[in-house]
Amino acid sequence: MQRKSGLTSQRSLESKARRIARRFGLVARKSRRGISIDNLGDFSLIDPGHNCIVAGSRYDLTAEEIISYCSKL
Numbered sequence: 001m002q003r004k005s006g007l008t009s010q011r012s013l014e015s016k017a018r019r020i021a022r023r024f025g026l027v028a029r030k031s032r033r034g035i036s037i038d039n040l041g042d043f044s045l046i047d048p049g050h051n052c053i054v055a056g057s058r059y060d061l062t063a064e065e066i067i068s069y070c071s072k073l
Contacts, residue, residue: 020066021070055069
């Protein structure tokens, strides 16, 4: 039961990061590929208007880092 609770809280934190990014006109995209040198398996922050990566070009941002990044904008 403990593990399911941790997974749920992680998903809710990821959803929160996506919502906050959306408020600032950005998209928080989580990697779906396997981990490699250029893909660390977390998030990348994208500006959809210009189709460019704002932060996390190696999918190296955590949900907490996205929230922190957006709070500084």
